[in-house]
Amino acid sequence: MPAIIDAGDIIAGFAFLLSGYATWQTVSFNKKQKSLIESQEKLNYLLMEKENEDSLKEKRADLGASFIKIGSTKYRLKIWNKGASTARNVRIEFPDGNDVVIDSEVADKFPMESLERHQSVELIATVHLQTKRKHVVRLLWEDDAQSHNEKLSYPTL
Template sequence: MSVSIDAGDLIAGLAFLLSGYATWQTVSFNKRQKSLVESQEKLNNLLLEKESEDALKEKRADLGASFIKLGGSKYRLKVWNKGSSTAKNVRIEFPKGNDVVIDSEITEKFPMESLERHQSVELIASVHGQTKRKHVVRLIWEDDAQSHNEKLSYPTI
C-alpha cells in the first residue's frame, strides 16, 4: 500500500498546524486576560474601600487632650478636635481620679453641646509639687459617623 501526498494534503496539514497554534495562542491570551480582569477587580475593590473609608473619615471627629503651660506655674488642660466633623455632646472623665483640673471648670464647660473642627476648650489646671505628672483622660462624644465614641488620652505635665 502506497501513500501518496499531494499538494492538497500538504495544505491541509499546514492549516491543521496553524489552527493548533492559533488555538494555543488564544488559550494563553485568555489566561492573561483573566488574570488582568482579576487584578482590575481587586484594584476596584480596594479603591471602593478607600473611598468608603475617606467618606467615613469626613464624618468623624477626633478629640485629644494635652496640658499646656502658660508661663510660671499656670497650666491648662486643652481638649481639641482635630477631626473633620463636629463632635457633639462632648464629655470628659478621669478614670484614675482628678487631682489637677478644677471641678467647677468641668461642671461649667462639660458636657459641651458641640466642639467644631479645629476648635478647642481649655480647663484651668491646679499644679503643685505633689501633682502626678501623667494623667488619664477619657473623652466621650458623638459625631456623624457614630453615636458613641470614646478615646483615652494620656496628657503629661
C-alpha cells in the same frame, strides 16, 4: 502501498498546525484577560473601600487632650477636635481620679453641646510638686459617624 504525499496534504498539515497554534494563543490570551479582569475587580473593590473610609472620615470627629504650659508656672488641659466633623455632647472623665483640673472648670464647661473642627477648650490645671506627671482622660462624644465615641488620652506634664 506506499503513502504518497502531495501538495494538498502539505497545505492541510500546515493549516492544521496553524490552527493548533491559533487555538493555543487564544487560550493563553483568555487566561491573561481573566487575570486582568480579576485584578481590575480587586482594584475596584479597594477603591470602593477607600472611598467609603474617606466618606466615614468626613463624618468623624477626633478629640484629643494635652497639657500646655502658659508662662513659667501655669498649666491648662487643652481638649481639641482635629477631626473633620463636629463633636456633639462632649463629655470628659478622669478614670484614675482628677487631682489636676479644677472641678468647677469641668462642671462649667462640660458637657459641651458641640466642639467644631479645629476648635478647642482649655481647663485650668493646678500643678504642684506632688502632682503626678501622667494622667488618664476619657473623652466621650457623638458625631455624624457614631452616636457613641470614646477615646482615652494620656496627657503628661
